[in-house]
Amino acid sequence: MSTKSIAIIGCGGMGLAIARRLGVGRRLFVADFSDEILSAAQETLTDEGYMVEISQVDVSDYESVRRFAHAAASHGPIEAVIHTAGLSPSTGCAQKILEVDLLGTANALDAFLEVAQSGTSMVCIASMAGHMGSGLPSELERHLATAPRDRLLEHDALKIDAADPHGPARAYGLSKRGNLLRVQASAKAWGRVGARVNSVSPGVISTSAGRQEIDGPAGKFIALSPVARVGTPQDIVNAVSFLANAESSFITGNDILVDGGVVSSVKWDTMKA
Numbered sequence: 001m002s003t004k005s006i007a008i009i010g011c012g013g014m015g016l017a018i019a020r021r022l023g024v025g026r027r028l029f030v031a032d033f034s035d036e037i038l039s040a041a042q043e044t045l046t047d048e049g050y051m052v053e054i055s056q057v058d059v060s061d062y063e064s065v066r067r068f069a070h071a072a073a074s075h076g077p078i079e080a081v082i083h084t085a086g087l088s089p090s091t092g093c094a095q096k097i098l099e100v101d102l103l104g105t106a107n108a109l110d111a112f113l114e115v116a117q118s119g120t121s122m123v124c125i126a127s128m129a130g131h132m133g134s135g136l137p138s139e140l141e142r143h144l145a146t147a148p149r150d151r152l153l154e155h156d157a158l159k160i161d162a163a164d165p166h167g168p169a170r171a172y173g174l175s176k177r178g179n180l181l182r183v184q185a186s187a188k189a190w191g192r193v194g195a196r197v198n199s200v201s202p203g204v205i206s207t208s209a210g211r212q213e214i215d216g217p218a219g220k221f222i223a224l225s226p227v228a229r230v231g232t233p234q235d236i237v238n239a240v241s242f243l244a245n246a247e248s249s250f251i252t253g254n255d256i257l258v259d260g261g262v263v264s265s266v267k268w269d270t271m272k273a
Helices: 013-022 035-047 062-073 094-113 138-146 149-154 167-192 208-214 217-224 233-244 262-272
Strands: 005-009 027-032 051-056 078-083 121-125 196-202 255-258
Touching: 005 013, 005 062, 013 027, 013 035, 013 078, 013 233, 027 035, 027 062, 035 051, 051 062, 062 078, 062 094, 078 094, 078 233, 094 121, 094 149, 094 167, 121 167, 121 233, 138 167, 167 196, 196 233, 217 262, 233 255
Parallel strands: 005 027, 005 078, 027 051, 078 121, 121 196, 196 255
Antiparallel strands: none
């Protein structure tokens, strides 16, 4: 009997926590851009008794992601695909954020659709940033949701001046909004093969990347949270695990916002003002 597989793209703190939860009794296929992070993840998970195979993947390169998808599928049915790879405003320039966070997610959705089958569930990690603001023009939202991946970055709204100090934050917000929309628009195609696709939008989470944001502008959101704390990787793992498993079989094309109530507080505090 073949062992079912779990594919995880991005094996930082959040990806590693997800691997531990979902990987019991499964073969883990873990990908990351960094060889150093990959090696550390492989050593940690192997020492803990998991079956792990690693691949160096550049999510901004479709063929790189596609090779990983087909390698994972060659060992048996893929039960779940978790896409966590991404850059934050403090870790990349605007163009790189668009290439990794926006195009990278589109690449992962398309590549894993090729190997998805009945029962496969894909979960993309988005962000509460995709829920912020007053909304984008409908034409831009349609482009983010449905443009062919090879033309996804060609929209004028995505041409951000490298000298703009707010460029990385703008690119991040557009990318994460695009992630939500892309997942929604992909649900029908995934459904044709009996598979599902959803996203999870974390708030401020205490990972190594998240802590960099806490020291910056994102830190103000902690004070707005009705639960008055920073999120933990396990808060995200719980939502991802639910979406990855059969308990959520009637949920697809949706997003779970795991932000401690920050988006709701921002919305209604703004409206009261």
